[in-house]
Amino acid sequence: MAPPEVCAVIESLGRTEDVRFSPDGRRLALAAFNRNRIAVFDIDVSRSAAGAGIAVTGAVEISSPALRRPHGIDFIDADTLVVANREGDVALFAVPPACAGGTCRELTPIHVRRAGDGRLLKEPGSVRVAGGSGRAREIFVCNNAAHSVTRHSLGAGGRSIGRGEILLQKWLDVPDSVGVSEDGRWIAVSNHNTHAVLLYENSPSLTPASDPDGLLRGVRYPHGLRFSADGSSILLADAGAPYVHVYARGGQGWHGLHYPVASLRVMDDALFQRGRSSPQDGGPKGLDIDPALNLLVITSECQTMAFFDLPQILDGTACHPDLPSHRQHQALQLRCELEIAAQSRQAQLHAEAKAARAKAKLAAMRASPSWRLAKPLRWLGKALGRPS
Numbered sequence: 001m002a003p004p005e006v007c008a009v010i011e012s013l014g015r016t017e018d019v020r021f022s023p024d025g026r027r028l029a030l031a032a033f034n035r036n037r038i039a040v041f042d043i044d045v046s047r048s049a050a051g052a053g054i055a056v057t058g059a060v061e062i063s064s065p066a067l068r069r070p071h072g073i074d075f076i077d078a079d080t081l082v083v084a085n086r087e088g089d090v091a092l093f094a095v096p097p098a099c100a101g102g103t104c105r106e107l108t109p110i111h112v113r114r115a116g117d118g119r120l121l122k123e124p125g126s127v128r129v130a131g132g133s134g135r136a137r138e139i140f141v142c143n144n145a146a147h148s149v150t151r152h153s154l155g156a157g158g159r160s161i162g163r164g165e166i167l168l169q170k171w172l173d174v175p176d177s178v179g180v181s182e183d184g185r186w187i188a189v190s191n192h193n194t195h196a197v198l199l200y201e202n203s204p205s206l207t208p209a210s211d212p213d214g215l216l217r218g219v220r221y222p223h224g225l226r227f228s229a230d231g232s233s234i235l236l237a238d239a240g241a242p243y244v245h246v247y248a249r250g251g252q253g254w255h256g257l258h259y260p261v262a263s264l265r266v267m268d269d270a271l272f273q274r275g276r277s278s279p280q281d282g283g284p285k286g287l288d289i290d291p292a293l294n295l296l297v298i299t300s301e302c303q304t305m306a307f308f309d310l311p312q313i314l315d316g317t318a319c320h321p322d323l324p325s326h327r328q329h330q331a332l333q334l335r336c337e338l339e340i341a342a343q344s345r346q347a348q349l350h351a352e353a354k355a356a357r358a359k360a361k362l363a364a365m366r367a368s369p370s371w372r373l374a375k376p377l378r379w380l381g382k383a384l385g386r387p388s
Helices: 004-012 269-274 310-314 327-367 369-373 375-383
Strands: 016-021 027-032 037-048 051-063 070-077 080-085 090-094 104-106 111-113 124-132 135-143 148-153 165-168 175-180 186-191 196-201 214-216 222-227 233-238 243-248 256-258 262-265 286-289 295-300 303-309
Touching: 004 037, 004 051, 004 303, 016 295, 027 070, 027 303, 037 070, 037 080, 051 303, 070 135, 080 135, 124 175, 135 175, 148 175, 186 222, 196 222, 222 286, 233 286, 243 310, 295 310, 303 310
Parallel strands: 016 070, 016 286, 051 104, 070 124, 175 222, 214 256
Antiparallel strands: 016 027, 027 037, 037 051, 070 080, 080 090, 080 124, 090 111, 124 135, 135 148, 148 165, 175 186, 186 196, 196 214, 222 233, 233 243, 243 262, 286 295, 295 303
16 A cells, blocks of 8 residues: 555666665665665555554655665665665665655765775675674675675764675675675575575684585575574575575574575566566566565665565474584585585586687687678579588
8 A cells, every 4th residue: 555656666676676664674675786776765654363464654865976786785774774885885875754745855875995906805795783782883785797795894873884805705606695694603695506505603713715504495596585583494585486495494403405484475477477588587677575574675776665474484494403413514516505505516517618619719700801802602502502
């Protein structure tokens, strides 16, 4: 439910990527990738015996020269956003109030952490704010071009981003989204080109050369993800399928190999096919859970906002503890999965490079003087029915 003017803003956004609730659950931000804008909506969530009700009461659009293919967003507080731009930098914005009729405001960022030029940030595509409750506040950033996750300190008052460090890199191949459990113990990274989510225990021993401790499989193109509040479940948007997958923590925690315990269909075939411009598109992209744990929200190019009752989704998906198993066996199984995924990706890259070389060789031959001089002979041969 929303006023017509707010509906018009929603319908105008086009391709959307990330979506995020504010910490108080009263605002919802979406990244409009192609329009180089961020839309922030005021929302009112109610709950009754019939389930959750959502009213979108106001909207404000943010434009800025600093917004260049905005892909990842997160709230630092109810009035401050951090944005990761695929063709730009990581920037902080103060969010103006929304209004019932919708409005657009051009803003100057509070702070910008520059990308490129040999720095850590290279095509930043996803961002996650973590910490608080006695832990230092940090920002985790997925860098598509560097195939890395960097970690940055958040300055006093949440108004600046530290230079940071490379936290994770081994096995990463276009990391598309990053999530951190509420207790800060686990980090999850959607790994686009290996069709998996890599899970790491967030310990001081983590380095760019660290292997993951766990792996989520059974997904085509993993994108947005969130841990449940207690860390017992992970919800994962599949950009290459019309599903959100639900994974459950087992008796060994998030160590080892995991497959979905449930998959929620979030769009029908017609809607999915409308957005399917490639095998990695059509499905949901952004995903978030509201602070009250009542709502799951997803977004995609052809479905700007869709809400689902979270308790109904999670009901009955809890897994019993795993049967006793040896951690060494889990580690071996995990290593095999990683190597299979890496080998598959290398084979794909080799095939693409071979095709590119053949194409370049043909183009060079056709551009050569001998090829041009022989053109009349090829034409004559074709006219006489001979192969050219």
